[in-house]
Every structure is written in structure tokens, then in C-alpha cells.
Amino acid sequence: MAANGTSVSIQDLSLNFGAVSVLQTLNLDVAEGEFIVLLGPSGCGKSTLLNCIAGLLDISEGRIFIKGKNVTWEEPKDRGIGMVFQSYALYPQMTVEKNLSFGLRVAGVAKDDIAKRIARAAEILQIEPLLQRKPAALSGGQRQRVAIGRALVRDVDVFLFDEPLSNLDAKLRSELRVEIKLLHRKLQNTMIYVTHDQIEAMTLADRIAVMKGGVIQQLDAPQTIYNRPVNRFVAGFLGSPAMNFIEGQMETGTPAVFKAGDLAIPLDRYDFESAGKGGGPCVFGIRPEHVIFGEAANSMPFVTDATVEIVEPMGSDTLVWTKLGDRNFSFRVEAEKTLRNGDPIRIGFDPARASLFDTPSGNRM
Amino acid sequence: MSDHAISLAAPHAAIRADASGPSGPKPRHVFSRRNIFLYGTLVVVALYYLLPLYVMVVTSLKGMPEIRLGNIFSPPLEITFEPWVKAWSQACTGLNCDGLSRGFWNSVRITVPSVILSIAIASVNGYALANWRFKGADTFFIILIVGAFIPYQVMIYPIVIILREIGLYGSLSGLVIVHSIFGMPILTLLFRNYFTSMPEELFRAARVDGAGFWGIYLRIMLPMSLPIFVVAVILQVTGIWNDFLFGVVYTRPDTYPMTVQLNNIVNSVQGVKEYNVNMAATILTGLVPLVVYFISGKLFVRGIAAGAVKG
Numbered sequence: 140m141a142a143n144g145t146s147v148s149i150q151d152l153s154l155n156f157g158a159v160s161v162l163q164t165l166n167l168d169v170a171e172g173e174f175i176v177l178l179g180p181s182g183c184g185k186s187t188l189l190n191c192i193a194g195l196l197d198i199s200e201g202r203i204f205i206k207g208k209n210v211t212w213e214e215p216k217d218r219g220i221g222m223v224f225q226s227y228a229l230y231p232q233m234t235v236e237k238n239l240s241f242g243l244r245v246a247g248v249a250k251d252d253i254a255k256r257i258a259r260a261a262e263i264l265q266i267e268p269l270l271q272r273k274p275a276a277l278s279g280g281q282r283q284r285v286a287i288g289r290a291l292v293r294d295v296d297v298f299l300f301d302e303p304l305s306n307l308d309a310k311l312r313s314e315l316r317v318e319i320k321l322l323h324r325k326l327q328n329t330m331i332y333v334t335h336d337q338i339e340a341m342t343l344a345d346r347i348a349v350m351k352g353g354v355i356q357q358l359d360a361p362q363t364i365y366n367r368p369v370n371r372f373v374a375g376f377l378g379s380p381a382m383n384f385i386e387g388q389m390e391t392g393t394p395a396v397f398k399a400g401d402l403a404i405p406l407d408r409y410d411f412e413s414a415g416k417g418g419g420p421c422v423f424g425i426r427p428e429h430v431i432f433g434e435a436a437n438s439m440p441f442v443t444d445a446t447v448e449i450v451e452p453m454g455s456d457t458l459v460w461t462k463l464g465d466r467n468f469s470f471r472v473e474a475e476k477t478l479r480n481g482d483p484i485r486i487g488f489d490p491a492r493a494s495l496f497d498t499p500s501g502n503r504m
Numbered sequence: 505m506s507d508h509a510i511s512l513a514a515p516h517a518a519i520r521a522d523a524s525g526p527s528g529p530k531p532r533h534v535f536s537r538r539n540i541f542l543y544g545t546l547v548v549v550a551l552y553y554l555l556p557l558y559v560m561v562v563t564s565l566k567g568m569p570e571i572r573l574g575n576i577f578s579p580p581l582e583i584t585f586e587p588w589v590k591a592w593s594q595a596c597t598g599l600n601c602d603g604l605s606r607g608f609w610n611s612v613r614i615t616v617p618s619v620i621l622s623i624a625i626a627s628v629n630g631y632a633l634a635n636w637r638f639k640g641a642d643t644f645f646i647i648l649i650v651g652a653f654i655p656y657q658v659m660i661y662p663i664v665i666i667l668r669e670i671g672l673y674g675s676l677s678g679l680v681i682v683h684s685i686f687g688m689p690i691l692t693l694l695f696r697n698y699f700t701s702m703p704e705e706l707f708r709a710a711r712v713d714g715a716g717f718w719g720i721y722l723r724i725m726l727p728m729s730l731p732i733f734v735v736a737v738i739l740q741v742t743g744i745w746n747d748f749l750f751g752v753v754y755t756r757p758d759t760y761p762m763t764v765q766l767n768n769i770v771n772s773v774q775g776v777k778e779y780n781v782n783m784a785a786t787i788l789t790g791l792v793p794l795v796v797y798f799i800s801g802k803l804f805v806r807g808i809a810a811g812a813v814k815g
Contacts, residue, residue, distance in 0.1 A: 193712060195711060214711075214714075215712045216713065220712065224705040226705050228703065229709075230709075230710075231728060241710075241713050241723075242713030245713055245719060
């Protein structure tokens with residue numbers, strides 16, 4: 140990535156609808172050529188933030204810069220952005236070619252220039268055979284390709300994607316996901332991508348901004364967000380199957396120990412966010428794939444015996460549910476392992492791979 | 505895989521061998537009780553509505569002596585088009601004796617501009633209310649809708665005074681303005697609902713593409729709204745053509761619309777009642793809305809449905 144300079148800069152942005160505050164003094168800097176994914180559950184304000192960047196919503200406070208230019212009061216067309224919508228939003232009465240050229244025709248671009256740009260976009264997106272068709276005669280994937288093309292022909296600095304793959308079926312979604320990633324590598328444009336799908340976020344993003352309640356919870360590279368979530372919300376939102384949480388107490392000492400019922404997990408290998416944490420109520424989180432099963436578990440710092448409750452085969456691997464104390468606990472095993480309900484098993488894990496959250500604040504310890 | 509296929513095929517073959525039992529399309533009985541009831545009702549209702557029309561057509565084709573025999577349902581013994589010609593070009597209304605033709609052209613000159621003007625304004629109104637949420641839009645909309653429920657009679661006299669003051673009383677343009685204003689509430693509601701039902705993202709995409717208020721209206725919204733325009737045209741053409749009240753109040757005898765002239769022909773108290781001329785005149789007056797319905801019936805139903813789904 141050519142990360143020189145800031146492409147989009149959002150400063151102290153707030154948005155209120157009447158008394159309802161949707162976005163609260165939000166700050167976000169997107170580097171040139173960066174792929175940022177805004178990820179969060181529905182109603183977290185991610186699409187609203189994208190509409191603010193596009194200029195489709197008037198903001199209540201703050202400023203927005205695109206390419207160093209203050210565009211806070213600019214019209215959408217003057218911001219140097221292209222947008223791709225979830226429902227494609229193709230003009231139904233126009234052919235694909237007219238759809239692509241609409242923005243250029245409105246802007247009064249010369250005819251041969253329009254033709255050149257459409258030819259280039261059609262070639263990049265491989266939609267040349269579709270140019271004379273109407274949107275109604277296209278499949279979902281083709282429509283979304285045309286919608287991307289509409290942003291492409293306008294030669295914009297920043298691409299905004301508003302859940303572009305949510306209307307497609309699973310197979311097309313994964314195909315187009317790869318295409319969008321290839322497109323980004325080819326164009327090197329700044330892209331801001333809104334989704335609630337964590338797989339899209341993990342696979343596409345240079346950095347993910349996890350949002351909740353109009354606030355960015357964590358802005359980091361996908362691996363960092365996955366392995367070191369800053370709070371319990373981020374930890375629970377990312378990862379499928381979800382992280383196991385065990386509520387309990389931390390007891391100081393050497394080593395510090397996490398206790399929940401008769402469960403005691405030594406924390407000497409855990410990498411605390413800040414040294415000298417006292418005890419108190421906290422939540423211990425471990426991802427299902429970080430749990431080791433069988434003979435290999437014996438070499439782990441924490442080992443325990445359990446019973447298989449339910450087995451969920453997923454094809455590539457199998458999710459096994461068991462009980463740790465009285466809490467449901469899941470872990471992953473290879474698909475070849477045949478386990479039956481009621482089998483006694485031995486599991487273990489390394490607390491260095493776990494996450495520990497302070498119970499009152501939910502923040503990482 | 506192949507084992508499965510065989511084990512499945514065996515019982516299937518057994519069922520196949522048994523040729524009795526229902527198979528293929530479900531048989532339909534033409535003379536079921538349900539059908540007799542359904543079509544019987546339809547026929548009765550259709551007759552109920554068509555009989556008066558039949559009497560009108562038949563009577564208009566008879567001469568006066570034949571009418572005096574009193575057999576209103578019997579077909580004409582001697583078909584004559586004399587009453588039609590008379591109704592169109594000779595019947596007397598007040599001072600003029602040039603028949604309904606004068607009223608017909610007056611009605612055309614009232615209806616065409618009124619329909620165009622009211623639909624042009626109302627469609628932009630509806631578009632602005634649906635897509636460009638301005639401050640006070642809801643209040644404006646409510647005021648407009650309340651307008652649809654105020655009885656016309658309340659406003660007749662104030663409008664007479666207003667038209668007199670601006671010097672348009674008695675002229676066709678005055679009546680055109682009145683029709684355009686009174687069509688506004690219902691048409692705006694119709695268009696607003698239609699435009700609201702269009703996907704919001706389409707409008708946003710057009711804004712990102714740089715189109716403005718008129719650009720989006722003319723190049724995106726208009727081409728997509730043929731059905732609702734057809735509905736509006738039918739509503740307005742029939743409404744304005746059939747209007748009697750405004751016509752009689754706001755025009756002079758030489759600018760009377762067709763409906764007012766028809767009333768004057770039919771209700772004239774002097775001389776013999778020429779039933780055949782009256783019938784012909786009535787059919788002539790009702791012909792325009794009838795033709796409009798026949799031409800655009802399908803589009804009308806589709807458009808009404810499209811506008812009515814979302815409110």
C-alpha cells in the first residue's frame with residue numbers, strides 16, 4: 140500500500156437526529172490507498188458515518204477532510220467520492236452503458252472521454268458484453284459489478300461501499316469479495332467499506348474500525364483486533380464460532396490466578412495491558428481454536444477433563460461443545476476426529492492466547 | 505449412491521403400477537355450485553349497469569313518434585341518426601342554438617390545460633415532499649391533505665371574489681386555475697406516495713452522480729413513473745370533464761362546459777321533451793371519460809395499485 144499522507148480525515152464528527160445522538164465526536168484518519176472496513180452490528184452508526192462522508196447526510200458538528208480539502212459543506216458530487224449501495228441502486232430505465240455514464244453526462248464530460256472511461260471500467264470489471272442490457276436483465280452479481288463500475292468511471296479518490304455484498308448469495312459473495320480485493324490492489328484507491336459480516340471485514344481490510352453505539356471501539360489491523368480485542372464487545376463480535384467467556388475473579392499473587400468456582404487458571408503467561416493490575420471481578424475469554432484437545436493438551440499450562448455434550452461438524456473442522464464448571468464451552472477439532480456425545484476428553488490451552496476483561500468496564504486487562 | 509437410487513425406485517414402481525387415484529391436473533367442473541353463483545351474480549350486476557345504457561342508445565336512435573308508443577326497451581323499428589346530429593349541432597341552450605359542439609370545445613379548452621397544469625405542479629410537489637425533506641415538510645403535507653376534505657361549496661363564494669378581483673371571473677383561464685388548485689391535494693398525495701415507494705438509494709446514487717433537484721426529477725424519477733402519471737391523467741380528465749358545479753359558477757353562457765350545456769338542453773321546460781335528442785346529448789357528453797377508461801383501463805389498475813401499496 141502506498142501509505143503516504145491522509146486521504147480521508149474525520150474530526151470530532153457528531154450527528155444528532157433530534158434528541159437522538161447517532162455519532163458522538165468521532166475521529167478517524169484514513170491513509171492514502173488504505174482499505175478501511177467499518178464493522179458493527181446493525182444500528183451502530185456505520186452506514187450513517189459512510190453517508191456523512193458521502194455528504195448525503197448533514198452532520199451536526201465536526202469537520203470532514205478529503206484529500207486535505209475541507210468538504211464538510213460540499214455537495215456529494217464535489218467530494219471526489221464514488222459510492223456503491225447495498226441494493227445496487229441502478230437506474231432501471233437506462234442501459235448499463237447509460238448507467239455508467241450518467242454521472243459523467245451530468246458533469247458535461249466530452250463524449251469521447253466518456254467512451255474511453257466506460258471502456259476501461261468495463262474491461263476492469265469484465266462487463267463488456269452487458270453494456271447494452273438493462274439492469275433488470277442482469278443477475279445480482281452482474282448488477283453489483285455495474286454499480287462498482289459507476290463509481291469507477293468517475294475517477295474518484297475515495298470509494299465508499301455500503302454493504303455491497305449483503306444482497307448476494309453466499310457463493311457470489313465470496314467471489315465478489317475476492318474481486319473487490321483484486322480491484323483495490325489494481326487501483327490503489329482509498330476504500331471505506333461498511334459491513335456487518337466479519338469475514339468480509341477480516342479478509343478485505345487493512346484496518347478494521349469496530350463500531351458500537353456511534354463510537355469506534357477499536358481501530359486496528361484485522362489480526363490485532365482478532366487476537367487482542369480492546370474490550371469484551373469487540374471480542375464477542377469478532378470470531379465465528381464466538382469466543383468462550385468465563386466470568387470469575389482474579390486473585391493477585393505470583394502467579395496471578397483467575398478463579399471461577401473450582402476452576403483456577405494461572406495467568407503468569409498472560410500479557411497484561413498494563414502492569415500491576417489488582418484483583419477483582421473479570422471475564423476470561425478464549426477462542427475455540429486456541430483450545431488444544433487430546434494428548435497434546437498435557438503440555439499446556441492449563442489442562443482439565445470434560446465430557447462431550449454436542450458435536451457440530453462444519454465440514455472443514457468440527458465444533459465440540461462441552462461444560463467447563465457449569466458454563467458452555469466450545470472448541471474446535473479437526474474434522475477427522477470422531478467424537479460422540481458423552482465421550483470423556485482432555486482439553487487444555489495457553490492463557491497467553493486468552494483475553495482478560497475487567498467486568499465493570501469491559502476493557503481488556 | 506446407486507444403492508440409494510435402487511432402494512428408492514422399488515416402492516415408486518409399485519405406486520406407478522396402480523393407475524387409479526388422482527393424477528395430473530385437478531379436474532374443474534364448469535357447472536359447480538360455486539361457478540353458477542359467481543357468474544350468476546356477475547351477469548345480474550352487469551345487466552343492472554348496462555340496461556340504462558341500452559335504453560339510452562336505443563332511444564337515441566328512434567324518432568319521436570316511435571318514442572311516444574312507450575316501449576322503451578324495444579329496439580328501434582326505423583334507425584335514425586337525426587337526434588345525434590341535432591344534439592351535436594342544433595339543440596338550443598339559452599340564446600345559442602348551435603348544439604353541444606360549442607360546449608364540447610369549451611370543455612376541451614378547460615380540461616387539457618387544467619390536466620397538464622395540475623399534474624405538472626402536483627408531481628413536483630410530491631417529488632419534493634418524498635425526496636427532499638425540507639423543514640416544515642410534514643406540516644405542509646398535512647395542510648395540503650386537510651384541503652382534500654374541505655367541501656367545495658364552502659370555497660365557492662370566496663373564489664368568485666378572488667377571480668373577480670384579479671379579473672379572471674367568467675373566463676376559461678379562471679376555471680382552469682380553479683380546477684388546478686382543487687386537484688392539488690389528492691394528486692400530491694398520489695405522487696408523494698408513489699415517489700416514497702421508490703428505493704431511497706436510487707435517489708442517493710443520483711446525488712452522488714451529481715444530479716440536482718431537476719436533474720433527478722426529469723432524468724431518474726419521471727421515466728420510472730409512467731403508471732402513476734396515467735392514473736393522474738385519468739383522475740383529472742374524468743373529474744374535470746364531468747365537473748358541473750365549478751363550470752356553472754365560474755363561466756358565462758358562451759364559455760359553458762359541455763356538462764352545463766347538457767343540463768340546459770335536458771332541463772329546458774319549453775316545448776316538447778325530445779327524449780331522443782336528450783339521450784344522444786348525454787351519451788355524447790359521457791363519451792370522453794368512457795374512451796379514456798377503455799384505452800387505459802389496464803394501466804389505471806396497475807398504477808392505482810402501485811401508488812396505494814406504501815403510504
